[in-house]
Amino acid sequence: MTGQAQEYDFFPAHVVRTRRLGPTLLRVTFGGEALRGFASGGRDQSFSLFLPRPGQAEPNLPYAQGEGWFAAWRALPAHERAVMRSYTIRAQRAEPPEVDVDFALHGTGADAGPATTWASTAGPGARVVLLGPAVADNRSVAFRPPADAGFVLLLADETALPAVGGILEWLPAGTRTLAWIEVPDAADIQDLPAPGGADITWLVRAPGAPSGLLPALRAAGLPDGAPYAWIAGESGTVKELRRHLVRERGVDRRAVAFSGYWRRGASEDRLREEAYAGQS
Ligand SMILES: Cc1cc2nc3c(=O)[nH]c(=O)nc-3n(C[C@H](O)[C@H](O)[C@H](O)COP(=O)(O)OP(=O)(O)OC[C@H]3O[C@@H](n4cnc5c(N)ncnc54)[C@H](O)[C@@H]3O)c2cc1C
Numbered sequence: 545m546t547g548q549a550q551e552y553d554f555f556p557a558h559v560v561r562t563r564r565l566g567p568t569l570l571r572v573t574f575g576g577e578a579l580r581g582f583a584s585g586g587r588d589q590s591f592s593l594f595l596p597r598p599g600q601a602e603p604n605l606p607y608a609q610g611e612g613w614f615a616a617w618r619a620l621p622a623h624e625r626a627v628m629r630s631y632t633i634r635a636q637r638a639e640p641p642e643v644d645v646d647f648a649l650h651g652t653g654a655d656a657g658p659a660t661t662w663a664s665t666a667g668p669g670a671r672v673v674l675l676g677p678a679v680a681d682n683r684s685v686a687f688r689p690p691a692d693a694g695f696v697l698l699l700a701d702e703t704a705l706p707a708v709g710g711i712l713e714w715l716p717a718g719t720r721t722l723a724w725i726e727v728p729d730a731a732d733i734q735d736l737p738a739p740g741g742a743d744i745t746w747l748v749r750a751p752g753a754p755s756g757l758l759p760a761l762r763a764a765g766l767p768d769g770a771p772y773a774w775i776a777g778e779s780g781t782v783k784e785l786r787r788h789l790v791r792e793r794g795v796d797r798r799a800v801a802f803s804g805y806w807r808r809g810a811s812e813d814r815l816r817e818e819a820y821a822g823q824s
Pocket of ligand 1: 810
C-alpha cells in the first residue's frame with residue numbers, strides 16, 4: 545500500500561447527445577454514473593477513448609483484468625478489439641455526470657479513421673469506455689506554465705481546438721495570451737470564452753493546402769519577455785513550429801510544451817505500434 549490514490553481508471557459511459565459545432569467539429573456528450581469518479585484537471589486534459597467496432601454493442605476491452613489489460617487488449621484480433629484513440633475533455637459537469645468531447649471529423653468513407661466514422665454516426669445510448677484521470681492532478685495535463693512566464697503562446701489546429709478552449713477557460717486574468725488556431729472551414733471558428741483575455745488569430749486552411757500556422761507565426765511580432773508556448777496538432781507542423789520558436793526566436797526549449805496529436809498518413813494504431821517498438 546502506498547497510500548496514493550490511483551491516478552487513472554476505466555469509466556464505462558454512453559452517448560447522451562451530439563451537437564454539430566461546425567462543418568468539421570462534432571460535440572459528443574458522454575454520461576453515466578461511473579463518470580462521477582472521472583476527475584478532469586481541465587486545460588488540455590487528455591484521455592483514451594475506447595470505441596466498439598462496427599456491429600459490436602460495446603467496446604471489446606478486457607479492463608477487468610487490471611494491470612494486464614493492455615497486453616490482453618493487444619492480443620485480441622485487430623478487427624475485434626476496441627478502437628483506442630486519444631481525445632481531450634472539453635468540459636465536465638457534475639449533475640448529471642457528463643463530459644463533452646469535440647471530435648474533428650476528417651476524411652470520408654475508407655479515408656476516415658474509425659473514431660471519425662464512429663462519431664459521425666453515434667447516437668444516444670452508444671456505449672464507450674474512457675480511460676482517464678481519477679485524480680485532477682495527473683500526467684495527462686500538459687499545459688503547465690511557470691508562474692513567471694512573460695506571456696503564453698498557443699498554436700493549434702482543429703484537433704487541439706478543444707484543448708485551447710479548456711486552457712483559455714483556465715488561465716487566470718492578467719495572463720497575456722496569444723493564440724493562433726487553424727481550422728479547415730471558416731464556419732468552424734468558435735466564440736471561445738477567455739476570462740483571462742486573449743488575442744486569438746483564426747486561420748482557415750484551404751482543402752489540401754499546407755498549414756498556414758508557421759507563416760503566420762513567422763510574420764507575427766511577439767511581445768517582450770520570455771513566453772511559455774504550447775503547441776499541438778499535426779506532428780510535422782508541430783515540429784516546425786517548435787523549431788521556429790527555439791532556433792529562430794531563441795525561446796528556451798524547456799518553455800515549449802508540444803504534442804503531435806496526429807500524423808498525416810498514419811493512424812493512431814500505427815503511431816502506438818511505433819512507440820511500442822521503440823520501447824521494446
Ligand atoms: C493528447 C491528444 C489529444 C487529442 N484530442 C483530440 C480532440 O479533442 N479532438 C480531436 O478531434 N482529436 C484529438 N486528438 C487527435 C485524434 O486522436 C486523432 O486525430 C486520431 O487520429 C483520430 O482517429 P481516427 O480513428 O479518426 O483516425 P486514424 O485511424 O487515427 O487515422 C486515419 C487517417 O486519418 C488521418 N488523420 C487523423 N486525424 C486527422 C485529422 N484531424 N485530419 C486529417 N487527417 C487525419 C491519419 O493521418 C490517417 O492517415 C488528440 C490526440 C492526442 C494525442
